[in-house]
Amino acid sequence: MVIRYQDFTPQMLTPGGFLKVATYEALQVAVDAANDWVKENGIHVLNIETLLLPNIWSRFEEGSSDTSLGTSGDSPSQWHQVVRIWYADG
Secondary structure (H helix, E strand, O other): OEEEEEEEOOOEEEOOEOOEOOEEOOHHHHHHHHHHHHHHHOOEEEEEEEEEEEOOOOOOOOHHHOOOOOOOOOOOOOEEEEEEEEEEEO
16 A cells, blocks of 8 residues: 545635735635545545645745745745645555
8 A cells, every 4th residue: 555645725816916916716626626536536535634835836836745835034925725635545
């Protein structure tokens, strides 16, 4: 048995800009996508968790699987809620 994970992140709808805040899908969209993925693929779920991760949409980051997500007290940070499913493969 191999343990794996799959993340479901609300996607950016409109990017931020000068004096404009980015907008994102509701968390429920990610939850629905996770439910569909589990049903469609017959996934053996081990655990489901929500993560709160900083700056995953920053151009300097690699998304929810990035092992080093940066924050700093001197610059603004955006935190994103992510659904992570841990599952058994094989």
